[in-house]
Amino acid sequence: MLQYLTKLRSNEVAALDRKKTIVVLPIAAHEQHGKHLPIGTDTLILEGVIQSFEKNVPAQMDVLVLPTIAVGKSNEHMSFCGTLTYSLDTLIAMLRDMAKSVARHGFEKFVMLNAHGGNTDVLNAVARDMRDDYGLRPFVIDWWFTDFWADLMKDIQQSPRDGVFHACELETSLIMALHPELVDREACIDSYPPEQMRKNRFVTVFGPVNMGWVTADISKTGVIGAATKATPEKGRMMLDYAGKKLVGIFEEIQAIPSL
Numbered sequence: 001m002l003q004y005l006t007k008l009r010s011n012e013v014a015a016l017d018r019k020k021t022i023v024v025l026p027i028a029a030h031e032q033h034g035k036h037l038p039i040g041t042d043t044l045i046l047e048g049v050i051q052s053f054e055k056n057v058p059a060q061m062d063v064l065v066l067p068t069i070a071v072g073k074s075n076e077h078m079s080f081c082g083t084l085t086y087s088l089d090t091l092i093a094m095l096r097d098m099a100k101s102v103a104r105h106g107f108e109k110f111v112m113l114n115a116h117g118g119n120t121d122v123l124n125a126v127a128r129d130m131r132d133d134y135g136l137r138p139f140v141i142d143w144w145f146t147d148f149w150a151d152l153m154k155d156i157q158q159s160p161r162d163g164v165f166h167a168c169e170l171e172t173s174l175i176m177a178l179h180p181e182l183v184d185r186e187a188c189i190d191s192y193p194p195e196q197m198r199k200n201r202f203v204t205v206f207g208p209v210n211m212g213w214v215t216a217d218i219s220k221t222g223v224i225g226a227a228t229k230a231t232p233e234k235g236r237m238m239l240d241y242a243g244k245k246l247v248g249i250f251e252e253i254q255a256i257p258s259l
């Protein structure tokens with residue numbers, strides 16, 4: 001069963017099997033997504049994915065979802081109006097405080113479920129500290145720097161590799177499925193990083209040499225990818241796929257023994 005902390009009473013939380021319950025901290029962003037998608041795209045997608053997961057959670061699995069951290073580390077987008085960002089230090093402090101609170105109440109398995117690529121390095125870095133400092137078993141689920149979407153995208157992606165990056169075929173499809181009224185379809189464009197950043201062997205936006213890029217280095221429009229290839233049908237497939245994929249991931253987390 002999946003429950004939201006926001007809706008529970010203290011005595012109900014205390015009654016949970018706290019060694020077994022998997023606590024989930026959703027973390028997203030509020031940042032520009034071109035002219036066709038809303039600032040809160042990552043947050044809206046994450047909420048949609050969690051709702052899909054909720055529909056698929058097996059009866060014998062206990063999941064407790066914390067309130068979403070709806071702003072992330074988005075300083076790469078700050079030259080575009082509307083973007084909000086936490087500094088690195090602020091985000092680390094917030095993540096540590098959330099982990100400490102959860103550990104204080106005797107929970108152990110702590111999943112950080114991330115919807116924004118700019119957060120990923122931070123989450124991976126603080127995860128080990130959470131284990132060492134608070135005795136938690138932390139996990140980072142990230143869909144930007146892993147093969148999370150790969151099994152589906154190999155069948156449905158119509159753009160080249162860079163077509164799924166930011167305000168792209170993937171994100172636009174998901175918002176079309178979740179909140180079609182928030183998509184300006186006339187404004188959907190394809191926009192790719194400069195040739196040099198795509199064709200280099202070493203120094204590219206994907207590495208292996210990290211150049212600490214900001215979005216304005218690689219996109220004048222704020223879009224990186226192929227929004228014109230997005231469809232609501234693909235978005236619905238993505239939501240269904242993500243909900244089921246998370247079940248598989250959480251089953252493995254569930255099977256990892258308590259400390």
Ligand SMILES: [Zn+2]
Nearest residue numbers: 041042167171
């Ligand atoms: Zn996004």
